[in-house]
Amino acid sequence: MHIDSPENKALVGLTAAEIDALFAGFQQPSYRARQVYKWIHHYGVRTFEEMTNLPKPFRAELAARFSLQTLQLATRQESIDGTIKYLWQLAGGQHIESVFIPEERRTTICISSQVGCALGCAFCATAQMGFLSNLSSGEIVEQVLRVQQDTGRKITNVVLMGMGEPFLNYSRVIQACRIMSDPEGLAIAAKKITISTVGVVPRIRQFADERQPFSLAISLHAATQPLRQSIMPIADKFPLDDLIDSAVYYTRKLRKRITFEYVLLDAVNHSLADARALIKLLAPLKCKLNLIPFNDTGLGFRTPSESKLKSFVDILEAKAPFAVTLRKNRGNDIAAACGQLYAQSAADEKPRFIAAKTKATGMV
Ligand code: SF4
Numbered sequence: 001m002h003i004d005s006p007e008n009k010a011l012v013g014l015t016a017a018e019i020d021a022l023f024a025g026f027q028q029p030s031y032r033a034r035q036v037y038k039w040i041h042h043y044g045v046r047t048f049e050e051m052t053n054l055p056k057p058f059r060a061e062l063a064a065r066f067s068l069q070t071l072q073l074a075t076r077q078e079s080i081d082g083t084i085k086y087l088w089q090l091a092g093g094q095h096i097e098s099v100f101i102p103e104e105r106r107t108t109i110c111i112s113s114q115v116g117c118a119l120g121c122a123f124c125a126t127a128q129m130g131f132l133s134n135l136s137s138g139e140i141v142e143q144v145l146r147v148q149q150d151t152g153r154k155i156t157n158v159v160l161m162g163m164g165e166p167f168l169n170y171s172r173v174i175q176a177c178r179i180m181s182d183p184e185g186l187a188i189a190a191k192k193i194t195i196s197t198v199g200v201v202p203r204i205r206q207f208a209d210e211r212q213p214f215s216l217a218i219s220l221h222a223a224t225q226p227l228r229q230s231i232m233p234i235a236d237k238f239p240l241d242d243l244i245d246s247a248v249y250y251t252r253k254l255r256k257r258i259t260f261e262y263v264l265l266d267a268v269n270h271s272l273a274d275a276r277a278l279i280k281l282l283a284p285l286k287c288k289l290n291l292i293p294f295n296d297t298g299l300g301f302r303t304p305s306e307s308k309l310k311s312f313v314d315i316l317e318a319k320a321p322f323a324v325t326l327r328k329n330r331g332n333d334i335a336a337a338c339g340q341l342y343a344q345s346a347a348d349e350k351p352r353f354i355a356a357k358t359k360a361t362g363m364v
Contacts, residue, residue: 008067012040012145013138013176022066028058034184040068041185044145070139071096071146086147090115090139094132096163098143100151108157111143113173114164119198121221122231123265125297126163134169140176144186158188161196161217161261167203177214190214196261201238204246208253217259217290218247222269223277231268244281251286258285263292266302270312279320288323289316 011019020033032054039051048054048063074095075087084100096112116129144155158180160166166173173195181190190213197204198219207216222228228235235243247258260282264270282289291313294303304312309326316324 008065010067010070010138011036012068012070013136013141013179015175015179026058026061032058036062038184041141041145041179041182042187044149046149069142069146070136071142073146076150084147084151086143086150088143088146090135092133096135096139096143098147098162100147102151102153106156107151107153108159109144109147109155110159110162111140112162112164113140113160113166113169117164118168119165120233121198123221123263123294123297123299123301125299128299129163134172135164137172137175137179140173141179141186144180144188148186155186155188156192158193159196159217160194161219165198165200166195167197167200167207170203170206174212177212181213194259198232198234199238199243199246200234201242201246204243204250208246208250211254215259216250216256217261218243219261219263221261221263221265223274223281227269227274231265240281244285247285247287256286258287260287260289261292262289263294264304264309264312265294266304266308268301270304270308272315275312275315275319278316283321285322288325289320291316291324291326293327 009022011022014022014037016034016037019037020030023030023033023036026032035053036051039045043050045051046068048059048066048068051059051062054062070091071088073086074089075085077085079085082102086098086100088096088098090096094115096115098112099110101108101110112135114134115132117124117126118131120127140160144158148155158177160173160177177190177193177195179185180188180193192215194215194217195207196217196219204216204218220228221232222230222235222240225235225240228240250256251258262269262278278289291309293309294301296303313324313326
């Protein structure tokens with residue numbers, strides 16, 4: 001199969017209007033742009049030859065000028081539980097990752113929005129890379145397209161919770177989400193696309209003001225400001241009270257539920273006092289709490305034992321006025337936590353890379 005040259009400008013992740021502007025010199029009717037947009041995003045073709053409702057000479061011209069992909073597969077690891085972790089190489093040589101999680105009734109993909117991350121959460125492998133760059137909307141959308149092609153399964157749920165903070169790449173993330181939810185694009189229900197932020201307060205308010213149809217999750221991980229500050233430096237800039245105010249603003253303005261993610265770190269955030277503080281903090285909100293046992297990344301944190309997890313969940317289930325779920329860890333045998341595959345491959349191939357970035361950015 002012919003794959004178009006990656007040096008050409010990629011059309012994936014562009015709107016039909018943006019594609020139309022690029023086609024200005026071709027003397028083709030303007031509906032060609034929408035046809036191409038639909039072939040790329042709805043039908044997921046990987047060559048211009050497959051766009052059979054375009055004139056053949058036009059397909060050849062497009063193949064000479066444009067490309068349909070930006071990602072090269074670097075590593076693919078499949079877990080015994082069916083979870084698949086992908087490491088992609090971008091045109092500039094940097095790497096990002098995506099995780100495919102199949103379940104009986106749905107298929108979820110966790111995708112990246114940035115290369116590395118500037119926010120330095122103490123328990124996160126990606127934080128060690130520092131921030132390298134923002135992904136384009138095409139690089140975000142293509143993660144979903146390529147995993148659909150690889151697995152042969154339609155993705156039903158997307159979570160922007162891979163590498164990076166999506167709200168620090170706001171406009172490209174929103175454009176990617178619009179293409180993913182467009183019936184002529186990837187046709188994934190907007191409410192099944194979740195943007196997960198660690199708490200960039202102005203962007204949460206903007207997201208609410210714009211009445212974005214996508215779901216919102218906040219990675220909370222601590223129920224008090226001092227604890228949150230100790231593991232998540234973003235709490236210095238956007239304190240917990242401001243974060244909760246913005247969450248209340250979102251839930252009231254959109255009349256939608258918000259999901260709070262809470263990673264359980266042994267001996268850090270799962271005491272009786274933590275449970276009480278969590279209930280007090282979230283009780284006024286229309287929300288759901290998703291507890292996530294820490295996936296050991298070797299950064300000095302551990303997963304709490306089963307009995308500790310159970311006691312924490314039991315207290316919350318008995319006393320919390322909101323829904324509480326405990327997520328089953330998937331893909332433990334393939335390092336499926338945020339940033340882990342990249343960290344592992346970088347450690348194997350170029351051990352100095354992470355050390356250099358960590359030092360340069362002052363992160364964890
Ligand atoms: S948890 Fe998310 S926001 Fe925090 S450092 Fe990792 S990628 Fe960045």
